[in-house]
Amino acid sequence: MFIINTLVTESYLVKGSKFICYLEPIYENNPSIRQNELKQEHFKAVHVVYALRVLNEFNQIVENQSDDKEPKGTSGQSALNALRGANLINCACYIVRYFGGTLLGSGGLVRAYSTSVNQAIIKAQNENLLQSYIKRQNYSLYTNYNLFNKISYILDKNNIIYDKEFSDLIKVKMSLSNEEMIILSNELKDMQIQIIKD
Template sequence: MIEYYKAVYQGGVGELTEKKSRFIATVCPVNNEEEAVSFIESSKKKYWDASHNCSAYVIGENNQIQRCSDDGEPGQTAGKPMLDVLLGEGIHNSAVVVTRYFGGTLLGTGGLVRAYASAVQEGLKNSLIIEKKYAVKLFICTDYNLIGKIQYLLGQRKINIYSSNYTDQVDITVLVPIKELEELKKAVIETTNGKAVLEEINYLYFAQINEEVICFES
């Protein structure tokens, strides 16, 4: 697992006009190739009257799957530039279709490359991009006398509290990035003189959107 990566959480649409040709970029999050293909087909049906519906997608934490299509445009002038934008921005598990309505003026090879790449950038600007971090969901059980010290440690390290439960003791669950796990566990044990109970529950990716924490459990 990689420690973190960027992905599209909510897709968006961007548009530009170049020499009267209209380029519409539609971005969509996808989890597998089947979803990517389905999204591309639905875009083609929606824009059935367009000159071209070019596409690109990247799937996997390490971009194991990469595909692109020029859909009738001259080779390497549409799909590849679109794919290059996704890879250049470091965005994973995402697909994009750029729809072109031909305006009557040829753009040339360089013009097409710039137009398709720029359209994808416009689409990404209007999408919600998140950073997924690989973490451990860590359970901490302590008493009321020590919870303040633990909360101080978490605040110092900007560790997200996922949930909490206050009864005769205090139970909290936190999301700890992998690289910070051992240091945090050591700090909690030292601060509480070993009185706090720590338990690693599971591993997952999470992202923070404004004040909300979203977990992506497999």
């Protein structure tokens, strides 16, 4: 499975119609928010179709799609199939369509929407923007102020991204893969610091 961490856009023209694909990590649980943003930005466009695939907390892939008034099954499903074909998760694609005056028919719409998404995926691959998905879980640790510099050195050395909150103790919040969890546990063992799963 693969993820994308940044927005990729690509345009596709067919018979006067312009399809602009926005392939991006999904930040909102409600894709209609982003869809409405794009409708406002592209107020002359006739459709903003979307498809998304998200891995939930039970390790299940949740999928969603919208034809946005295109004929049923011609657009959102085609976009979703392109995401499936590339084995992408935790991402969405939004395709803005400007009508060019020529009806494409059901087959033409399926090809146009899938081509639009596939071209954005190819662009992301060519620019090395797709990464293998690594399952991560949220963890925290608490430390005294006098140990924090040593702990932050270990985290930085292992390229672990973290947030900190200051109170009587310092709370360090991290998102770790299994491999990172093992490495960090071994390095903190002598300090008797406990890592707690959130």
